[in-house]
Amino acid sequence: VSLAPLPIDLPPVAEVARMPAGFRAGSVAAGIKASGRLDLGVLATTAGPASAAAVFTTNLIAAAPVRLSRAHLARSSGRVAAVLSTSGCANAATSAEGERDQAALVAALAAALGIEPELTIAISTGLIGTRLPVDVLRRPIAALAAGGLSDSNEALAGLADQMRTTDSRAKLATASLDLPAADGAPQPVVVSGVAKGVGMIHPSMATMLGLLLTDAAAEPATLQALLLPIVERTWNQLTVDGDTSTNDTVVLLASGASGAAPIAGDDAGRALRRAVEAVARSLARQQAADGEGATTLITCQVSGARDDPQARALARSVVASSLVKAAVHGRDPNWGRIAAAAGNARIDGRPAELAEPKLRIAICGVDVFAGRPLAFDRAGLARRMDAAEVLVRLDLGVGDGSGEAFGCDLSEAYVVENSAYSS
């Protein structure tokens, strides 16, 4: 029996911007980027602070906005009324001066919006080691807060556009679901997300910037419990180049403005979790497909592992392999590199459970290895690999664990882009 794709049991997602109730946003070109593109964005709530959950980079050189957001979320007990987004400057490795810059900017935003500074968080992306032009940004921040924010879908799309650096396009995703209102009647709820990041992408417990918004109602602790396993299965399974950024941040904000009752019961929580996961998975895949220099999304799906974490580690090892990535770029069904990459997978430094005689590998639906090399139409498979997505399927035959990971091919363009990216 041939290895079929893993069934993905998640609700449908549209790759468009849809602003959930309770939020408004705005973006301007404020002068951080020399290109004159959008580089300053603000998201604000319209009816009091949203409940928030967040995960941040594990990089020990955490950026100033990451450190500020962690501190504010702790002080506010997970309440957020505004997000300040800057692009073109990461504000990372900028010492205490960078922290003061970041604090001054969110203080300016809080003053303009009339909220407490601890209800703000910040996300930032761009060059490491340069400082934000604080004085240049004060006026556009005040202008955005005073009259530049809108609850339109276009405003959310603009925010996604503002977050871009080397992204060739904005990443947007939205899902909808019904949750019970206080009277038990079904209440439409929206889950939307925007994300950026196609280089220095190898998230660990978090990822490059991702902002998930919903008008569902939930306590911060409920959101955090919901978010962590989703990030494990989606963004933590994304890799472009094996480098974990200093600025990785994923934030989930719930405004509660839909009218749905606060998440409490298992059914509502499960429905919201599935919608958030569907949006997160879509955004992670959009990021992989747009990886720097990439021409092909590589999805690796693993089944038959000892457990799900082992399956995920194996899948990630395959999509992270430079040699697998280069082979896919050359449309070369070089399954030996896939087997070697699988054999290298480690979970917290320990090897995964994998035995060559039980291992099966398929590429784009063609079985190529089943405990031993299989005969297959090499030219025909190379033609199948010339597609927008290449699916690598592995089965380990040792248990019921499964998982997937998302990456992209390695092209000359990746090298050119990253040799030239201004330092």
Next chain:
Amino acid sequence: VSLAPLPIDLPPVAEVARMPAGFRAGSVAAGIKASGRLDLGVLATTAGPASAAAVFTTNLIAAAPVRLSRAHLARSSGRVAAVLSTSGCANAATSAEGERDQAALVAALAAALGIEPELTIAISTGLIGTRLPVDVLRRPIAALAAGGLSDSNEALAGLADQMRTTDSRAKLATASLDLPAADGAPQPVVVSGVAKGVGMIHPSMATMLGLLLTDAAAEPATLQALLLPIVERTWNQLTVDGDTSTNDTVVLLASGASGAAPIAGDDAGRALRRAVEAVARSLARQQAADGEGATTLITCQVSGARDDPQARALARSVVASSLVKAAVHGRDPNWGRIAAAAGNARIDGRPAELAEPKLRIAICGVDVFAGRPLAFDRAGLARRMDAAEVLVRLDLGVGDGSGEAFGCDLSEAYVVENSAYSS
């Protein structure tokens, strides 16, 4: 005070072939490689089996020659009289058939040399998933054993040449030392090494093929105790592309033919260890400099770490970063990527001890970061980086641990080479 290079306290090494007493070798083009280049090599001892120590790949898809060598070394209690080397075919992921192929070949060699098969080991490198042409190889193996082996330096150079696949040149290194003879008089001893491997290079507990030969005398257990920490400091600190091969093997053979007394005392053991480490370090650096598509050797030296393993992990994380590698290729002093890569270092899944305020970074002797970004002559540093070796120096300021790692820049040529490498 500027960050100076780490002092490396090891004896001098010459990058030439010098056959230690007690060994002979020969190589031929036997037809494995379609190019018609050397692809079959034999090393044999001349005065009874040598003592052996070895480390092998941690890849779970270990190649047939790795599994055979492990088994033979266990049965022979670390004695080796012959090494069979094949290139052009890795004999990996070839199931039980590949194991039978490998056993048949070393049995043919043992018969031709008149030794027990368990005194043989095998190393192999090349494409994964293809089988060795056993019947084609029987005649050249017999011919080599019958009259094709020589104890000349040229024969050792030929063996290094035979091991090459994508290597642009052979890797050779030799050091000499005096050890006491039985009567206490100083006895000249040779330590030589050959190695191959410039792609699928990210050794873990071992590396691509490395053969270390000495005419010193030592028990296998003494050699193994000597070899493991050396591999930790040299080949395990080498990375070209982050992919750990299925065939990684390092073997240290001591013929005892120099006339030096068996290694027992601390002084002689230390002298031999230092010579072996000097040879291993030289070979690892030669491999990094010849990395697929590389134009520059990147050496990262870390001091001030909590301990040596943390320093080594950090150094390896820097030279393994795709973004650091691409920046060096573009001669771009983008130290933010170095800081980010250092912040990502993990030891068995746990973060290293690193604090941004204490971190110092220098590139090619120019200080660029010391708890905060430093002003420096960017164009001048870019010109310094246009060299055969780029030294990245980090000091963590938290302890006395130090270590280094070896890598290379990431070029368009790496991608072209690995997109086109025949599968």
